[in-house]
Amino acid sequence: MGRHANPDIRRAFAEFQDADTPSKCNKVRCLHCGFVRAKNTTRQIEHLQECQAYLQSPDAQVHLQQVAQNGDNANMDANTANNNTPRAPSILNGQHPNPNLQVHRRGPNTKRARDGQHIVPQMHMAHHIAPSLTAHLLTVCSGPFTQATQQPFLSHAGCGSLAAGPLSQWLVQDGHYSRGYVRFIGQLLAKIRLPQTNNSQFHPMYRTMDLLISALNNMRREMSFFEITATKYGLVLSQDPPNAITRAYLDLFMSASSSSASLLEGMVVLWGTEHCYRSAWQYASSFSTSLSTPSTDAHIIALHQALIPNWTSPAFAKFVDATRALVDELANTNTTRDGKEEMVRCEEVFRQICWLEERFWPDVDGMGEEDETGRLGGAAIGNMGPPVAPMDNGMNSSQMGSQMGNNMGNSQMGNNDMGSSSMANGGGHTPVGEQRNSFAALNSGIDGVGQNS
Structure with missing residues (x-):
């Protein structure tokens, strides 16, 4: 099972090589219920937490008794738990990480470059409002x-x-x-x-x-x-x-x-x-x-x-x-x-x-x-x-x-089209000159111009 083999996991599973598959991968069989899966320590622990045959076995009962005696809970210090609790229960409770599991740091504030140095997180710039x-x-x-x-x-x-x-x-x-x-x-x-x-x-x-x-x-x-x-x-x-x-x-x-x-x-x-x-x-x-x-x-x-x-x-x-x-x-x-x-x-x-x-x-x-x-x-x-x-x-x-000054670029008007438009100003409320006011519709008017009044 490797140099990081866990004796508690090894007692619950039997390891064998599946010769019927092309890759001839290693597999494990649960000694309590007979469940077979590819060898994976993390998945094996998850299986034991759900295996009814294992939970009713003497090994599981011993584990539960140790948890009750040591008052194992979420607020207990990890070092204290390590000193008072055998290795197997700690692993099954998720208190100890799987020694075969490589943890990769991810996230905006914990990324590392290849040299191990932290990558500077990107600063979120506030939305710039052009002056008026x-x-x-x-x-x-x-x-x-x-x-x-x-x-x-x-x-x-x-x-x-x-x-x-x-x-x-x-x-x-x-x-x-x-x-x-x-x-x-x-x-x-x-x-x-x-x-x-x-x-x-x-x-x-x-x-x-x-x-x-x-x-x-x-x-x-x-x-x-x-x-x-x-x-x-x-x-x-x-x-x-x-x-x-x-x-x-x-x-x-x-x-x-x-x-x-x-x-x-x-x-x-x-x-x-x-x-x-x-x-x-x-x-x-x-x-x-x-x-x-x-x-x-x-x-x-x-x-x-x-x-x-x-x-x-x-x-x-x-x-x-x-x-x-x-x-x-x-x-x-x-x-x-x-x-x-x-x-x-x-x-x-x-x-x-x-x-x-x-x-x-x-x-x-x-x-x-x-x-x-x-x-x-x-x-x-x-x-x-x-x-x-x-x-x-x-x-x-x-x-x-x-x-x-410089670098203001296009402001509130953006790329607004000033082509033919209804902006040309027609007002239908004035009963003068065929119901039109002085801002009559123009073929080359202005429309879509950004407004910030």
């Missing part, structure tokens, strides 16, 4: 953003108490804004340098181009939407020139799309204006439930049937979220030498957007009438916050650090 430039901007400018999107003009518009004068004033100024927006988008498109690639639908520059084209088409539809709405509801629009705030907005468009500004800064301006619009009209929409009876005033009907649904539609929300995701991806993938300086520039232009947006809404008094003593009464614009320095390329932040 837009979330950073909304955090550092939370106060100005709230002021920009929760003005009395909006609450009166939602409640149905807004006078016709302030609404017409806003529509006229928004028309000037829209025409400047078209030039702004065109200059951003001119900044894009398209590389040669086999999978253009996955490249950030091509997806940025697709989004800007969608924005341009949407704005053209919005211009037509305003004309149709004014005609349908009899809204009187004057020929007033851009006021001081609107001119400042147009100047911001020119500055953010100039040759000294980066594409990222221009995209921050695009997202910032659209996000403010959506949030502002969602704020107005939250007051719509307070309407006790439907209004008969044409301008109020226009607000609640056309204008408010236009900027609170799921299609417009999807466009804004797609723009936000692209801004975050551009911030994480573009690497420049002056990253911190560009981050400061992005913060400055977003603060300017909030400052201008707050003042873009006409001043109204407590009754929703135009406030003649409002902030637009004078020609001066006032303090727009910190001056805007010359625009440089770069991306880094004191708060976001060098995370916005």
Whole structure:
């Protein structure tokens, strides 16, 4: 049975060689029940633990008596058990390992190399979450953003108490804004340098181009939407020139799309204006439930049937979220030498957007009438916050650090397709222009863009 033969096992089995098998392997026969199997000490012990003939034999009875006398249990120290218990019972109880059994250490913390040294376990890295430039901007400018999107003009518009004068004033100024927006988008498109690639639908520059084209088409539809709405509801629009705030907005468009500004800064301006619009009209929409009876005033009907649904539609929300995701991806993938300086520039232009947006809404008094003593009464614009320095390329932040630099790869947008889409923005709740709002469906829209709003 070998040099490690166990006398207790040998007494219970008879070993023989099976000449009938090609391998002529050694076999054992249980002397108590006659069971025959291949020689294997571990399996022989298991057989004895189940063999009724053995368990009723004198050897087994002696073993049970020794266990009872020594108080053999799971809490007994192994060395004490070895001193008080004969070898056979210890083996049968599983207290001693089979001397013929080779134990191989396995597991993440006990593996050994061939030289016997422990293999260093793999460290489980925490899932990396890409930083978000837009979330950073909304955090550092939370106060100005709230002021920009929760003005009395909006609450009166939602409640149905807004006078016709302030609404017409806003529509006229928004028309000037829209025409400047078209030039702004065109200059951003001119900044894009398209590389040669086999999978253009996955490249950030091509997806940025697709989004800007969608924005341009949407704005053209919005211009037509305003004309149709004014005609349908009899809204009187004057020929007033851009006021001081609107001119400042147009100047911001020119500055953010100039040759000294980066594409990222221009995209921050695009997202910032659209996000403010959506949030502002969602704020107005939250007051719509307070309407006790439907209004008969044409301008109020226009607000609640056309204008408010236009900027609170799921299609417009999807466009804004797609723009936000692209801004975050551009911030994480573009690497420049002056990253911190560009981050400061992005913060400055977003603060300017909030400052201008707050003042873009006409001043109204407590009754929703135009406030003649409002902030637009004078020609001066006032303090727009910190001056805007010359625009440089770069991306880094004191708060976001060098995370916005190399090796961020594709962020939340991943490989999202911006091909033909339902994102093209069609809103079916506005009974203007064949039941469509200004975000009509485009053949080259944006869909599947990662959203992290």
